[in-house]
Amino acid sequence: MKDYLKIAVLLLFSGLLAGCEQSLSYSHDVLPILKMHCIECHTGAGQGLLKSGLELGSYEGLMKGTHYGPVVKPGDSFTSALVMLVEHRVDASLKMPHNRKSRIDQAQIERLKTWIDQGAKNN
Numbered sequence: 001m002k003d004y005l006k007i008a009v010l011l012l013f014s015g016l017l018a019g020c021e022q023s024l025s026y027s028h029d030v031l032p033i034l035k036m037h038c039i040e041c042h043t044g045a046g047q048g049l050l051k052s053g054l055e056l057g058s059y060e061g062l063m064k065g066t067h068y069g070p071v072v073k074p075g076d077s078f079t080s081a082l083v084m085l086v087e088h089r090v091d092a093s094l095k096m097p098h099n100r101k102s103r104i105d106q107a108q109i110e111r112l113k114t115w116i117d118q119g120a121k122n123n
């Protein structure tokens, strides 16, 4: 296939996908990802909570952020610290999940980002 055709097909598909994008929910989409990858260290006596102050077991904790401030900026996933960390756009010592080889998978990262871009609502 010619390159311009490939590009046209790609554009068409991404347009379709964007059109189908549903409104994501904290309780159905976001919390299960945090439970799977984060809360063992970011609740209770976990090191992540103790060291950073970030509690990820509740909406309030997630929006409150760390001792230094919020990690989620509603409407702006790109500059949300939480996303920078899971996408590893930060210093290697701060990658999350901390000290794990497995990063959270891309589909899950996309869901977190979409939820933040849709306003990070408690829905």
Ligand code: HEC
Pocket: 034, 037, 038, 039, 040, 041, 042, 047, 048, 049, 051, 052, 054, 066, 071, 081, 082, 085, 086, 094, 096, 097, 098, 099, 104
């Ligand atoms: C194995 C334990 C562990 C897991 C799992 C973990 N964290 Fe952490 N997290 C930590 C520790 C420890 C710190 C404190 C790091 C420091 O200050 O050196 C931290 C700090 C953070 C911070 C604050 C970083 C900063 O700017 O100071 C964020 C945001 C964060 N974690 C998000 C997450 C997210 C999101 C997940 C799940 C994808 C996750 N963490 C999973 C241990 C963990």
